[in-house]
Amino acid sequence: MVLHGVVAMDGPSGTGKSTVSRRLARELQADYLDTGAMYRAVTLACLRAGLTAESPAEEITKVALSAGIESVTDPAAPRILLEGEDVEAEIRGEAVTKAVSAVSAVPEVRAALVARQQASIAAASGIVVEGRDIGSVVAPDAGLKIYLTASEEVRAARRNRQDLRAGRTADAAATLADVQRRDRLDSTRKTSPLHAAPDALVLDTDELSVEQVHTALLALVEERGLVS
Numbered sequence: 001m002v003l004h005g006v007v008a009m010d011g012p013s014g015t016g017k018s019t020v021s022r023r024l025a026r027e028l029q030a031d032y033l034d035t036g037a038m039y040r041a042v043t044l045a046c047l048r049a050g051l052t053a054e055s056p057a058e059e060i061t062k063v064a065l066s067a068g069i070e071s072v073t074d075p076a077a078p079r080i081l082l083e084g085e086d087v088e089a090e091i092r093g094e095a096v097t098k099a100v101s102a103v104s105a106v107p108e109v110r111a112a113l114v115a116r117q118q119a120s121i122a123a124a125s126g127i128v129v130e131g132r133d134i135g136s137v138v139a140p141d142a143g144l145k146i147y148l149t150a151s152e153e154v155r156a157a158r159r160n161r162q163d164l165r166a167g168r169t170a171d172a173a174a175t176l177a178d179v180q181r182r183d184r185l186d187s188t189r190k191t192s193p194l195h196a197a198p199d200a201l202v203l204d205t206d207e208l209s210v211e212q213v214h215t216a217l218l219a220l221v222e223e224r225g226l227v228s
Contacts, residue, residue: 001027001028001029001218001221001222001227001228002028002029002030002126002227002228003025003028003029003030003126003127003128003221003226003227004125004126004226004227004228005126005142005143005144005226006121006126006127006128006129006139006141006142006143006144007021007024007030007127007128007129007142007143007144007146007217007221007226008129008134008135008138008139008142008144008145008146008197008200009021009128009129009130009131009134009146009148010130010131010132010133010134010135010136010145010146010147010148010194010196010197010200011132011146011147011148011149012132012149012155012179012182012183012186012194013036013155013159013179013182014150014154014155014156014158014159014179015148015149015150015155015205016148016150016158016205016210016213017130017148018034018130019210020148020210020213020214020217021034021075021128021129021130022075022078022128023075023210023214024128024214024217024218024221025075025127025128026075026076027214027218028126028128028221028227029126030075030124030126030127030128031073031074031075031120031124031126031127031128032073032074032075032078032127032128032129032130033071033073033117033120033121033127033128033129033130034071034078034080034130034131035113035117035129035130035131035132035134035138036100036130036131036132037071037078037080037088037091038069038071038080038113038116038117039100039103039104039109039113040080040091040092040096040097040100041067041069041080041081041082041087041091042063042064042067042069042103042104042109042113043091043096043099043100043103043104044082044087044090044091044096045063045064045067045069045082046060046063046064046099046103047095047096047099049063051063052099053098053099053101053102053103054102057106057108060103060106060109061106061108061109061112064103064106064108064109064112064113065108065112067082067083068081068082068083068084069081069082069116070084071120073120073124073127075128089166092166092168093168094168094169097178098178101181101182101185101186101189102185104189105185105189105190105191106191107190107191110133110191110192114133114137114138114192117129117131117138118138118139121138121139126226129142132186132192132194133192133193133194135147135196135197135199135200136192136195136196136197137192140197143224143225143226144201144220144221144224144226145197145199145200145201146200146201146203146217146220147196147197147200147201147202147203148203148205148213149202149203149204149205150204150205150206151206152176152179152180152183153176154205154206155179156172156175156176156178156179157172159175159179160172160175163175201220203216
C-alpha cells in the first residue's frame with residue numbers, strides 16, 4: 001500500500017506518536033515529519049547562542065529565523081540537522097527538554113516553523129506528520145487526524161524506558177514531574193495550544209501495544225481511502 005495525502009498525528013509526549021508514525025510511514029512508503037524535533041533544534045540553537053527559556057522573545061525569534069534547520073523525512077532514518085550537523089541525539093537531552101516548551105510558545109517561532117512544515121507537506125505525495133498542532137494548525141485539511149493520548153503515569157514510564165535505551169539518566173519521579181510540567185505549558189500557551197482538533201479521532205494507548213495501535217491506524221487509513 002502507498003499513502004496519498006496527509007495523516008496528522010497529535011498528542012502529548014509519551015503516547016507513542018513517534019514510534020507509530022514512523023512505522024506507519026515506512027509501511028505506506030510515505031515521508032515522515034517530526035515537527036517536535038524542529039522545535040527542539042531551534043531550542044538547541046538558542047542554548048548554543050547563550051539564550052535561556054527566560055530570554056526575551058525577540059532574541060529567541062532572531063535565532064529561530066536564522067537557524068539552518070533541515071528535516072530528513074525518510075522514516076527509516078529520520079534526522080534533524082542544525083547548520084548541517086546531525087543533532088538528533090543532542091536535542092533529546094535534558095537541557096533541550098526543559099527549555100523546548102517555552103521556546104516553542106513564542107508566536108513568531110511557531111509561525112516560522114509552521115511555514116517550513118507546510119512546505120514539507122506540500123512537497124510530499126504522502127506524509128505522516130506528528131506533533132501537537134498538526135490537525136488544528138499545520139494541516140487542518142489532513143485526510144486523517146489522530147489524537148493519541150495516555151495517562152501521565154504511563155507516558156512517564158515510557159519516557160523513562162526510552163531514556164534508558166538511549167543511555168540517558170532516568171528518574172521516575174523527575175520524569176513524571178516533567179511530563180506534567182510540559183503538559184501544562186503546552187496546553188495553556190496562547191499560540192496553538194495542545195488539543196485535539198474537533199474532527200480528530202482520539203485513541204487512548206494506555207492498554208494498547210505498538211502493534212495494536214499500528215493495526216488500528218492502518219484500518220483507518222484504508223477506511224478513509226488514502227492508500228492505493
